[in-house]
Amino acid sequence: MRTSKQMLSGAEIFFECLKREKVEYxxxxxxxxxxxxxxxxxxxxxxxxxxxxxxxxATHMAEGYAKATGKVGVxxxxxxxxxxxxxxxxxxxxxxxxxxxxxxxxxxxxxxxNDAFQEADIVGITRxxxxxxxxxxxxxxLATIIRKAFFIASxxxxxxxLVDLPKDVINAVCEFxxxxxxxxxxxxxxxxxxxxxxxxxxxxxxxxxxxxxxxGGGVIMSNGxxxxxxxxxxxxLPVTMTLQGLGAFPGTDSQSLGMLGMHGTYWANQAVNNCDxxxxxxxxxxxxxTGKVDAFATNAYKIHVDIDPTCIDKNVIVDLPIVGDVKHVxxxxxxxxxxxxPLDDWWEQINSWREECPLHYEKNDGKLRTEFILEKLSDKxxxxxxxxxxxxxxxxxxxxYYKFNNPRxxxxxxxxxxxxxxxxxxxxxxxxxKDRPVISISGDGGFQMNLQELITAAYNxxxxxxxxxxxxxxGMVRQWQELFHAEKYSFTDLSASNPNFVKVGxxxxxxxxxxxxxxxxxxxxDEAFSINDGPVLMEFKVVKEDMVFPIIPSGATxxxxxxxxxxxxEMV
Amino acid sequence: MKHTISVLVxxxxxxxxxxxxxxxxxxxxxxxxxxxxxxxxxVSRMTIVTEGEDKIMEQVVKQLNRLIDTIKVIDLTxxxxxxxxxxxxxxxxxxxxxxxxxxxxDIFRGNVVDINNKTVTLEITGPPDKIxxxxxxxxxxxxxxxxxxxxxxxxxxxxxxxxxxxSEQK
Numbered sequence: 001m002r003t004s005k006q007m008l009s010g011a012e013i014f015f016e017c018l019k020r021e022k023v024e025y026x027x028x029x030x031x032x033x034x035x036x037x038x039x040x041x042x043x044x045x046x047x048x049x050x051x052x053x054x055x056x057x058a059t060h061m062a063e064g065y066a067k068a069t070g071k072v073g074v075x076x077x078x079x080x081x082x083x084x085x086x087x088x089x090x091x092x093x094x095x096x097x098x099x100x101x102x103x104x105x106x107x108x109x110x111x112x113x114n115d116a117f118q119e120a121d122i123v124g125i126t127r128x129x130x131x132x133x134x135x136x137x138x139x140x141x142l143a144t145i146i147r148k149a150f151f152i153a154s155x156x157x158x159x160x161x162l163v164d165l166p167k168d169v170i171n172a173v174c175e176f177x178x179x180x181x182x183x184x185x186x187x188x189x190x191x192x193x194x195x196x197x198x199x200x201x202x203x204x205x206x207x208x209x210x211x212x213x214x215x216g217g218g219v220i221m222s223n224g225x226x227x228x229x230x231x232x233x234x235x236x237l238p239v240t241m242t243l244q245g246l247g248a249f250p251g252t253d254s255q256s257l258g259m260l261g262m263h264g265t266y267w268a269n270q271a272v273n274n275c276d277x278x279x280x281x282x283x284x285x286x287x288x289x290t291g292k293v294d295a296f297a298t299n300a301y302k303i304h305v306d307i308d309p310t311c312i313d314k315n316v317i318v319d320l321p322i323v324g325d326v327k328h329v330x331x332x333x334x335x336x337x338x339x340x341x342p343l344d345d346w347w348e349q350i351n352s353w354r355e356e357c358p359l360h361y362e363k364n365d366g367k368l369r370t371e372f373i374l375e376k377l378s379d380k381x382x383x384x385x386x387x388x389x390x391x392x393x394x395x396x397x398x399x400x401y402y403k404f405n406n407p408r409x410x411x412x413x414x415x416x417x418x419x420x421x422x423x424x425x426x427x428x429x430x431x432x433x434k435d436r437p438v439i440s441i442s443g444d445g446g447f448q449m450n451l452q453e454l455i456t457a458a459y460n461x462x463x464x465x466x467x468x469x470x471x472x473x474x475g476m477v478r479q480w481q482e483l484f485h486a487e488k489y490s491f492t493d494l495s496a497s498n499p500n501f502v503k504v505g506x507x508x509x510x511x512x513x514x515x516x517x518x519x520x521x522x523x524x525x526d527e528a529f530s531i532n533d534g535p536v537l538m539e540f541k542v543v544k545e546d547m548v549f550p551i552i553p554s555g556a557t558x559x560x561x562x563x564x565x566x567x568x569x570e571m572v
Numbered sequence: 573m574k575h576t577i578s579v580l581v582x583x584x585x586x587x588x589x590x591x592x593x594x595x596x597x598x599x600x601x602x603x604x605x606x607x608x609x610x611x612x613x614x615v616s617r618m619t620i621v622t623e624g625e626d627k628i629m630e631q632v633v634k635q636l637n638r639l640i641d642t643i644k645v646i647d648l649t650x651x652x653x654x655x656x657x658x659x660x661x662x663x664x665x666x667x668x669x670x671x672x673x674x675x676x677x678d679i680f681r682g683n684v685v686d687i688n689n690k691t692v693t694l695e696i697t698g699p700p701d702k703i704x705x706x707x708x709x710x711x712x713x714x715x716x717x718x719x720x721x722x723x724x725x726x727x728x729x730x731x732x733x734x735x736x737x738x739s740e741q742k
Contacts, residue, residue, distance in 0.1 A: 124589070127586070127589065127590060127593045128593050128597040132640040135586070137585070152640060184640065185643055186581075186582060186639070186640055186641055308638070309634050309637070309638070310631065310634040310635055313630060313631075314631060
């Protein structure tokens with residue numbers, strides 16, 4: 001450890017700060033404005049720099065790392081195009097509350113505003129999509145700002161923070177002292193929930209006849225899953241989860257109702273619609289969950305626990321808000337409860353909904369289907385894998401058919417819905433998680449959006465299983481075209497334009513498999529899982545025209561849920 | 573309903589911009605916004621006049637609080653407060669109307685701050701509805717141009733003291 005009060009350059013201060021923040025990996029790409037940092041990086045041995053192939057990949061890797069480990073993901077890119085390429089990943093992290101810190105190079109302070117080479121106002125560009133951002137204008141502020149950046153990113157409701165580093169600031173020299181404490185008078189997240197509110201909530205839950213826990217990503221971010229399990233199990237409470245909440249409660253547990261919302265299970269949505277007390281834990285009443293807001297859980301007394309006050313009463317007006325860290329609130333709630341609730345009637349009702357309309361797909365026509373592959377995968381990995389899904393039909397099928405046993409195991413782009421997320425995010429996850437398999441699942445469309453990063457996985461010998469669910473369509477868009485847009489399959493058919501995915505994989509040095517038969521799935525999975533010295537690629541050519549069911553159309557109520565494709569004959 | 577919201581923010585690069593970006597990003601209305609230093613140089617006070625349903629106004633206050641540079645948000649709506657706005661209004665005059673314009677200005681306790689052979693510029697201060705009234709009266713003469721400062725507001729009397737004590741405690 002260096003002693004404080006030393007004269008260091010901005011570049012040296014940068015790495016000293018990262019060391020103190022215990023950063024293990026930087027996902028980055030060098031360029032003109034950050035050359036000085038890369039010069040210093042050459043001699044740094046306490047962290048590892050991962051060279052990406054595109055800066056968007058770097059931000060998704062940082063997200064994957066952060067989501068899988070709970071630590072802050074770090075990105076380092078150059079100014080101008082390097083910085084603007086990070087924008088999608090930053091917006092994604094903002095929507096899904098992922099703690100990442102993005103360092104961007106910037107032209108020297110005296111050139112800012114002059115349209116200098118590779119200049120972009122990245123602080124202005126990212127202002128609406130970061131939790132906070134900084135332009136460092138004086139090297140004396142550098143250490144404090146980096147300290148603040150990590151603090152802001154990782155506390156309260158987590159989120160992305162961007163730090164813009166002008167070239168002259170990095171070159172300048174000053175005394176280095178790492179601040180012990182962060183002073184931010186405008187930022188003091190409420191951590192402990194209001195005692196009386198918690199007591200009141202417990203009373204209401206105790207007297208509920210048909211209670212339901214509606215669990216979001218906040219339970220995972222706050223590491224409150226043990227508290228959740230205890231609270232749900234001891235009180236016999238049914239649990240439904242959002243896309244980001246999957247894994248917070250074991251999917252194999254009989255008290256799990258699976259996911260709710262647009263593509264949620266029939267029984268979870270019925271439970272929401274019929275419950276008398278709805279306890280929202282670290283979830284934000286997203287429109288994909290609520291459908292038509294006015295018709296959402298109309299009969300329920302709504303309790304909403306969230307660390308971000310802006311989430312409360314934003315989409316749905318609740319009866320009892322509790323602002324605080326959901327882990328702590330859950331622990332206190334559990335302490336207020338005394339005995340399991342007599343909910344036999346409620347459970348009987350829920351289970352009858354389960355039987356009334358189970359998840360279903362065609363198994364007997366000999367064709368390969370995504371649901372089948374995912375069931376195999378769920379069995380084979382016993383729900384213990386880290387699944388990084390992309391965006392679209394396969395993502396919804398993952399949420400329905402993979403039974404997650406652990407938190408931080410389902411990484412996906414929920415809020416922004418970023419196609420191309422899975423491939424790079426799985427790389428970030430694989431750097432953070434070594435003891436469980438990391439599986440990236442993409443559609444044939446999304447896979448091509450960041451496929452340059454395959455080489456990052458291959459070069460670093462990461463044992464990621466890349467699965468392409470190839471239906472030769474932008475499947476989810478196709479599904480909407482069929483259901484809501486007069487069957488005009490406008491620019492969603494990729495069958496004539498897709499590359500040969502096996503050759504793509506092989507070009508990047510990946511052992512690659514492909515099949516269109518359900519009979520090959522087991523053997524391909526077995527072989528792929530036996531390879532652990534690098535990534536493998538599996539292409540599953542599935543039925544083209546399948547749709548994800550159930551579906552509640554956008555802005556509709558549960559009564560409008562479609563559970564299967566309408567037969568034209570039935571429609572007459 | 574119109575709301576007057578007073579926001580104390582860090583007096584530093586980008587703080588104003590963050591507030592403006594948040595308003596446009598969330599689709600909130602801004603009637604007026606004014607910003608200046610406070611008794612503590614490192615803190616600026618923004619006075620924002622905005623309009624919307626109660627639910628939206630609640631979100632406005634929460635979203636303002638959520639910004640890292642925001643130190644304190646006070647919704648002054650419905651509270652005992654002083655609100656003032658400054659307007660500079662340049663009005664065309666003809667033979668015979670100059671005295672009339674100046675007497676209108678006097679009625680509203682305005683000042684003549686500039687005059688030439690065609691126009692006269694008046695300085696009017698007061699609550700926003702008073703400025704509206706002046707503008708209405710002057711319109712028939714022909715307003716050449718006008719600049720309004722937007723509302724600034726403070727709580728009245730004891731509450732101000734209390735707030736000051738709080739900010740000093742900080």
